Amino acid sequence: xxxxxxxxxxxxxxxxxxxxxxxxxxxxxxxxxxxxxxxxxxxxxxxxxxxxxxxxxxxxxxxxxxxxxxxxxxxxxxxxxxxxxxxxxxxxxxxxxxxxxxxxxxxxxxxxxxxxxxxxxxxxxxxxxxxxxxxxxxxxxxxxxxxxxxxxxxxxxxxxxxxxxxxxxxxxxxxxxxxxxxxxxxxxxxxxxxxxxxxxxxxxxxxxxxxxxxxxxxxxxxxxxxxxxxxxxxxxxxxxxxxxxxxxxxxxxxxxxxxxxxxxxxxxxxxxxxxxxxxxxxxxxxxxxxxxxxxxxxx
Amino acid sequence: xxxxxxxxxxxxxxxxxxxxxxxxxxxxxxxxxxxxxxxxxxxxxxxxxxxxxxxxxxxxxxxxxxxxxxxxxxxxxxxxxxxxxxxxxxxxxxxxxxxxxxxxxxxxxxxxxxxxxxxxxxxxxxxxxxxxxxxxxxxxxxxxxxxxxxxxxxxxxxxxxxxxxxxxxxxxxxxxxxxxxxxxxxxxxxxxxxxxxxxxxxxxxxxxxxxxxxxxxxxxxxxxxxxxxxxxxxxxxxxxxxxxxxxxxxxxxxxxxxxxxxxxxxxxxxxxxxxxxxxxxxxxxxxxxxxxxxxxxxxxxxxxxxxxxxxxxxxxxxxxxxxxxxxxxxxxxxxxxxxxxxxxxxxxxxxxxxxxxxxxxxxxxxxxxxxxxxxxxxxxxxxxxxxxxxxxxxxxxxxx
Numbered sequence: 001x002x003x004x005x006x007x008x009x010x011x012x013x014x015x016x017x018x019x020x021x022x023x024x025x026x027x028x029x030x031x032x033x034x035x036x037x038x039x040x041x042x043x044x045x046x047x048x049x050x051x052x053x054x055x056x057x058x059x060x061x062x063x064x065x066x067x068x069x070x071x072x073x074x075x076x077x078x079x080x081x082x083x084x085x086x087x088x089x090x091x092x093x094x095x096x097x098x099x100x101x102x103x104x105x106x107x108x109x110x111x112x113x114x115x116x117x118x119x120x121x122x123x124x125x126x127x128x129x130x131x132x133x134x135x136x137x138x139x140x141x142x143x144x145x146x147x148x149x150x151x152x153x154x155x156x157x158x159x160x161x162x163x164x165x166x167x168x169x170x171x172x173x174x175x176x177x178x179x180x181x182x183x184x185x186x187x188x189x190x191x192x193x194x195x196x197x198x199x200x201x202x203x204x205x206x207x208x209x210x211x212x213x214x215x216x217x218x219x220x221x222x223x224x225x226x227x228x229x230x231x232x233x234x235x236x237x238x239x240x241x242x243x244x245x246x247x248x249x250x251x252x253x254x255x256x257x258x259x260x261x262x263x264x265x266x267x268x269x270x271x272x273x274x275x276x277x278x279x280x281x282x283x284x285x286x287x288x289x290x291x292x293x294x295x296x297x298x299x
Numbered sequence: 300x301x302x303x304x305x306x307x308x309x310x311x312x313x314x315x316x317x318x319x320x321x322x323x324x325x326x327x328x329x330x331x332x333x334x335x336x337x338x339x340x341x342x343x344x345x346x347x348x349x350x351x352x353x354x355x356x357x358x359x360x361x362x363x364x365x366x367x368x369x370x371x372x373x374x375x376x377x378x379x380x381x382x383x384x385x386x387x388x389x390x391x392x393x394x395x396x397x398x399x400x401x402x403x404x405x406x407x408x409x410x411x412x413x414x415x416x417x418x419x420x421x422x423x424x425x426x427x428x429x430x431x432x433x434x435x436x437x438x439x440x441x442x443x444x445x446x447x448x449x450x451x452x453x454x455x456x457x458x459x460x461x462x463x464x465x466x467x468x469x470x471x472x473x474x475x476x477x478x479x480x481x482x483x484x485x486x487x488x489x490x491x492x493x494x495x496x497x498x499x500x501x502x503x504x505x506x507x508x509x510x511x512x513x514x515x516x517x518x519x520x521x522x523x524x525x526x527x528x529x530x531x532x533x534x535x536x537x538x539x540x541x542x543x544x545x546x547x548x549x550x551x552x553x554x555x556x557x558x559x560x561x562x563x564x565x566x567x568x569x570x571x572x573x574x575x576x577x578x579x580x581x582x583x584x585x586x587x588x589x590x591x592x593x594x595x596x597x598x599x600x601x602x603x604x605x606x607x608x609x610x611x612x613x614x615x616x617x618x619x620x621x622x623x624x625x626x627x628x629x630x631x632x633x634x635x636x637x638x639x640x641x642x643x644x645x646x647x648x649x650x651x652x653x654x655x656x657x658x659x660x661x662x663x664x665x666x667x668x669x670x671x672x673x674x675x676x677x678x679x680x681x682x683x684x685x686x687x688x689x690x691x692x693x694x695x696x697x698x699x
Contacts, residue, residue, distance in 0.1 A: 035435050086643055092434045093371050097585055098642045100578055104635030112628050224574075227439050235435070267454030276443035280428070283440065287432060 002135040007257040008250055013142035015249020016149035017211070020204030021226035022233070022241035023156070024197035030173040030236050031193035034084060035092070037099040040223030041106035042198050043205025046072045047121065047215050048110055050206050054122035061124040065206060069199050075106070076198030080190055103220075111217050118216040121209035145207045152200060153242055160238065165192055173236070225252075228279035234289025243291065248275045333499075337492060343611060345491025346563075351604035352498045353559045356505055358583045358595040360552030363509060365581065366590035367518065368545035369525025371434060374441030375553050375580045377448040380572035381421050382414035382554025383467065383561035388458050389413055390468030400465040401457045407470040411501075411558055418554025419547045426546045430539065445574050452569035464568030467561035470497060478565075498559060505552055506592045512548070521545050522590070579603070582638050588650030597649045601637065606630035 021039060028036045046068040053064025079102055087095050129140040159166040165188070171179040172189045180186060201223070208222060209215045226241075229248045233240025256271035282290065336348070361375050390410035391402025429440045452459045459465060475481040477493035488496075512518045520541040523531035532538050561567050579602050587598020610626050645651045 035438075083639060083643065090642075090646070091369075093365065093369070093438075094585070094642050094646065096371065096435065096438060097581060098639055100582070101635045101638030101642070104631055104638070108628050108631040108635065111631075221574075224442070227442070231436065231439060267450075269450055269453060273443075273447050273450045276446055280440060280443060283432060283436065284428060287436065 003257070004254070006136050007254045009136065009138060010142060011250030011253035012246055013139075013145045013249070014211070014253050015229075015246035016145045016242075017204050017208050017245075018226045018229045018249050019149055019242040019245030020152065020207070021201050021223050022230040022245050023152070023238060024201035024204070025226060026230050026233075026235055026238055026241045027156075027169075027200075028193050028197045029230075030238070031169050032084070032190050033092075034095050035099065036197065037096060038079070038102040038106060039197070039201050039226070040220030041103045041110075042072045042075060043201045043208070043223060044110055044215075044217065044220035045075065045106055046202030047205040047209040047219065048114055048119075051119055051122045051209065051215060052114070055120065061122060064122060068206065069202050072198045072202045073195045076194040077191055080194040085187070085190070107217055107220060114217075116217050118214040121213055121215050122206075123210040123213075125210065141207065141210045145211075148203065148207070149242070152203070153239075156196075156238060165189070169193060225275050228275035231279050231289055232282050234291040237289065237291040240289055240291035244289070248278065251275070251278060337495065340491075342489060342491045345489070345495055347604060347607040347611065349491065349494045349498050349563060350560075350607060351599050352495075352502050352596075353556055353563060354580070354583065354603035355596040355599035356498075356502055356559070357553045357556035358580055358587065358599045359502075359505055359509055359592060360549040360556065361580045362584045362590065362592075362595045363512075363521075363552070364545050364549035366584055366594070367513060367525065368521040368542060370430070370542060370545065371438040372441045372549070373438050373574065373577050373581065374444040374448075375549075376572040376574070376576040377441075377444045378418045378422060378550040378553035379557025379560065379576070380448055380452060380569070381550075382418040382557035383567065383572075384452070384458050385417040385554065386410045386414040386558035386561065387465060387467050391466070392468075400460045402468075407468070407472070410468065411470065411555065414558035415551040415555040418557070419551040422547045422550030423543070426543050430542045430546060442574060442577075445572070445577055448572065449569055452572065459569055462568065462570075464566060464571075466566050467558075467564070469562055469565070470494075494563060501555065501559065502596075505555070506596070509548075509552075510592045517541070517544055525590075579634075582634065584648075586637050586641050586648055588648035589646075591648075591650050594648050594650040601649065602634060606634070609633075 021043065024039050024042075025036060028034055049068040049071050050061075050064045053059040053067050054061055057064075059067070083098060083102070084095070087098060123141065125140040125144070130143065131138045160170055161167075168179070168184045169189050169192065171182070171184055172186055176186065179189075205219075209219070212219075225248065226245065229245040230241045231244070232247060233242070233244030251274050252271050255274050259266060259268075259270050336344075340348070357375060357379055360378075361372060364370050364372050388401055389403050389405045390407065391400065391404065393402050393404050394400065425444065429437060429444075432440055453462055455461075469476050469478045471477065472481075472483075475483075477497065478490050480487060480489050481493065482488065513521070520531065520536045521544075523534060523536050524538055524541045528538055531541075557572075583598035583602040584595055585598070586601045587596065588594020609630055641648055645655075647654070
């Protein structure tokens with residue numbers, strides 16, 4: 001039982017990371033109907049800069065984190081300003097591919113700068129730090145991941161509900177032309193969405209890096225697992241991204257913990273595809289996700 | 300890319316006889332280039348070109364689904380893998396030990412078509428569930444297919460050899476296996492030359508098939524579904540059946556291409572059929588030209604051929620793990636930049652550039668002959684801008 005609770009706890013922490021990455025996706029999608037495939041590489045760049053900041057330039061962890069956030073937010077803003085703004089009104093397929101183009105370029109730059117061997121991840125925590133209770137180890141990094149996710153969700157909730165720009169973003173998501181008509185500056189809204197998304201994804205990336213001790217250029221691929229999470233929650237639902245992320249994380253970690261018992265039937269590596277299996281199942285029953293808005297087609 | 304029909308209407312066409320003469324001329328020059336290449340190229344060049352032509356077959360398949368029918372797919376590598384493993388299972392050598400992967404040692408003319416057919420069947424099986432979804436959702440589900448596929452291939456040892464991979468059969472004509480030098484009718488052909496002939500034949504056949512299908516009722520239905528689903532269904536197009544047909548045809552071509560790929564490389568692990576491969580094909584049709592047979596071939600040349608050429612001339616040090624700019628990284632940078640640049644400035648790809656050049660030549664020729672009267676008709680920038688506005692408005696309607 002302790003083992004199971006341990007797994008569930010680790011799963012929730014893992015799920016919070018997916019949720020942070022997924023939040024980035026769904027904020028951008030909500031504002032501009034763009035799926036940002038480069039999210040994974042944004043967090044890759046962020047994690048590498050934080051690690052270099054700590055080990056190469058000997059900055060304190062928080063300063064390195066701030067530097068990482070600034071760089072990824074800048075990349076996001078520049079890409080939105082100079083590339084995506086020219087793509088408004090083009091097919092989904094093209095917009096999706098152009099973010100894949102950015103993804104490839106960012107990953108290559110990381111490989112050119114840092115090489116493709118793993119480098120250690122910067123972490124403010126000791127591996128053993130945390131709380132032990134009832135035979136279960138609650139790691140400090142996991143506790144922090146969960147706490148930061150809760151704080152960010154609360155902040156986003158407040159932002160979207162009560163602030164001027166949060167309302168402007170929701171209005172833009174609802175109807176771009178009507179938002180323009182009431183005087184909302186859509187360019188600011190897009191820039192804001194990209195900035196927030198890049199920052200949140202970088203935070204997720206840093207926690208992911210702390211979790212896995214080392215980072216290498218394939219690390220950004222983990223962001224792909226945020227796709228099942230946001231689809232599960234409904235792609236345009238911010239709270240859905242969190243619930244979806246946690247479900248995916250818990251199921252994945254629990255299957256990983258128990259799959260060796262059923263290896264003769266299922267073989268190795270089933271936990272790598274459980275997120276996708278859950279996603280397909282949900283899509284078959286509720287194609288708009290658990291919390292998404294049902295799309296009505298009028299003819 | 301959606302604007303092509305409009306462009307064609309407004310473009311001043313040359314007289315028909317001249318058109319067909321230049322077409323024959325083009326075909327003649329093309330044949331001449333192929334014969335010249337065939338007789339002088341070294342074996343390395345054959346490897347590069349064969350690889351590119353095989354990629355062109357799968358790019359063509361993806362173009363049927365994504366370019367002509369407008370269904371996003373990030374899962375073409377899954378169907379290529381199905382084709383490759385079908386080929387390996389049917390054509391591979393019979394196992395000699397208990398750990399060897401299965402094989403039935405059937406002849407080449409059985410396993411190559413079978414690779415396409417089995418991939419098409421899997422497409423027909425997966426299609427009804429995936430094609431219910433649209434746009435981005437479809438993209439993610441096809442992406443999931445790649446990961447689920449890799450899990451299955453890793454664990455299906457008797458067929459795939461598990462993580463260690465397995466060898467793939469080589470096409471053989473009678474007793475002559477084409478990975479060796481053989482002579483046919485008195486001509487001695489190297490392995491590369493034989494592969495080239497085989498792959499070129501398959502590519503030409505599939506290109507002719509696809510371009511004919513696109514001129515048929517089914518092909519027009521595909522494009523109608525892409526341009527406006529509701530409009531298509533009002534016109535009496537069965538949307539689901541049109542999508543299924545496109546999905547099956549695309550899977551078939553991907554399967555054939557996968558079998559040829561694996562047979563050219565000879566030894567493949569399940570990791571080979573990953574998301575990167577699938578994305579390369581999407582990049583290929585975008586860079587080459589969406590919804591076009593020539594576009595698929597040009598795209599394969601840019602995305603699959605060009606990196607090999609850069610590697611071949613080894614302008615930069617070959618790949619290491621320590622970072623710095625090497626040929627692999629340069630290729631990746633070029634490839635990423637090509638995607639962004641083409642999508643931004645020339646959405647119809649290399650083919651669009653070629654057509655733009657042709658229009659310019661026509662325009663200049665007409666100006667010389669008729670004193671510039673036709674010039675105003677050929678200016679398309681307004682029509683195109685108008686079209687983008689319209690399509691943006693459509694997108695708005697669909698979402699509202």
